[in-house]
Amino acid sequence: MRVNPTLRAAAACMALLAAAACGSSDSTGSSGSPGAGGFHPPHLAARSTLGKPEGQVNLIAWAGYVEDGSDDPGADWVTDFEKRTGCDVHARTAATSDEMVSLMKTGDYDAVSASGDASLRLIASGDAAPVNTRLVPHYKDVFPGLKNRAWNSVEGVAYGIPHGRGANLLMYNTRKVRPAPDSWSAVFDDASRYKGRVTAYDSPIYIADAALYLSATEPGLHIKDPYALDQKQFDAAVGLLKKQNADIGEYWSDYLKEISAFKTGDSVVGTAWQVIANLAKSEGADVRAVLPKEGATGWSDTWMLSARAKHPTCAYKWFDWIISPKVNAEVAEYFGEAPSNARACDESADKNLCAVFHAADEPYWRKVHYWTTPIEQCLDGRTGVRCVPYAKWVQAWNEIKG
Known part of the structure; x- marks a missing residue:
């Protein structure tokens, strides 16, 4: 490249x-x-x-x-x-x-x-x-x-x-994060292992990443589409992100800062794109990006x-x-x-x-849930229930970050 x-x-x-x-x-x-x-x-x-x-x-x-x-x-x-x-x-x-x-x-x-x-x-x-x-x-x-x-x-x-x-991938420092992670648990349930060195996407749409993880780990929530969340599902995703916030070192929106943080060791695990992983490697960072077993969001x-x-x-x-x-x-x-x-x-x-x-690699892409606008009409086909629209995602994101 x-x-x-x-x-x-x-x-x-x-x-x-x-x-x-x-x-x-x-x-x-x-x-x-x-x-x-x-x-x-x-x-x-x-x-x-x-x-x-x-x-x-x-x-x-x-x-x-x-x-x-x-x-x-x-x-x-x-x-x-x-x-x-x-x-x-x-x-x-x-x-x-x-x-x-x-x-x-x-x-x-x-x-x-x-x-x-x-x-x-x-x-x-x-x-x-x-x-x-x-x-x-x-x-x-x-x-x-x-x-x-x-x-x-x-x-x-x-x-x-x-x-x-x-795809939005899980990137990690290959020397600091062992064993090699294959799950988003590395930035959610296990995030305290890397307290202060976890990085996450600075966007309300990141709530979908938490929802995707919960769809695999909390089947009782019945999350079928990370962009189609009823109030209970949405609250669970927001709760997970508020818990994660205690371990976040930085929310990134500037990819150059993310590369720099992985090079210095200020960040050791978090979300990234393949192109970012490639650039980080080319600049000497010991990183690898993977598509976790739960799948990923993407664009x-x-x-x-x-x-x-x-x-x-x-x-x-x-x-x-x-x-x-x-x-x-x-x-x-x-x-x-x-x-x-x-x-x-x-x-x-x-x-x-x-x-x-x-x-x-179509099997790879079948695990990617592409960004889609959250709307009140549930995109997963449910009727008789309203899903949380994007404006509420924005409000919740501000609360998550404090």
Whole structure:
């Protein structure tokens, strides 16, 4: 994996996303938002055909997703796209999901690379339109595990094109943490063994990590989906995190600080991404990252079309381009994630890319619960009970941290 400033910036942006994951949406309880007591997206039709390219496309993206060579001469998958399609790319980098949602509401942008928290909001509000996957030829090569998922589809209707994915892993100091942990118990029930040197994700969405652990260790709670928690389940997860707080040395949102803490020994065990573990190792830290036996939370990004797109044909052409094997491999390698196109694994410059990020390991991904906006309508299919919406997660997180 190539380590470069843009990859570092991208990882930092993902940290910001985590800190604002699912953001301030739904706090108003306005009609049509996921937190309004139900998920009822407007009835919008996907395009059946494409017209003549409009000459440009306006994109909102995470840092490192739309590179034209200006940040790094070795990273440019925009120039060839423009030459081949006649669509000039105008991209705006966003730092958080909240920013992406706000920008999409302006109607000034054609498409966005939304993570699971933002994507549900955009679908529910009618700001994102369904997509006709038949108009995206390379969609057929997308890993099956990324198609028709809760964060990019509603009742079988696709609302976007999968871009890439990653898991939130358990990282530990191989010299200080023995035996090697294979469970999230290392940061929960056994956290006192490493008191003051446990690190955790600084985000309300981290409550889902506690819920996932409880789904395995407290079967009586009947937690099926870590993002669909009734009050009893939610209170149990919050209680576990309040107990953990006594052993936390630092809640991290800046990945550079996490790497530094593991290098100095101030942190010895906690949550991380594979790209962070790779960077930490490259800087001399004695660390390893694993997917615990209980599974993990994670993220998956989706290219979504604005319901008011002024340049829909160019947007569709971008969708197909960004998931084409060679380009998808370039983006995944540059950013530090698993590509969405199965054929990308044969096109990457680093032939270990897909092995390192488990790109083709579907049993691995079946253990990953991707970020999804918590809403009052329980996403696990339960009826007759309300689940705790994200606004309450934000309040609880502030209480957990004290």
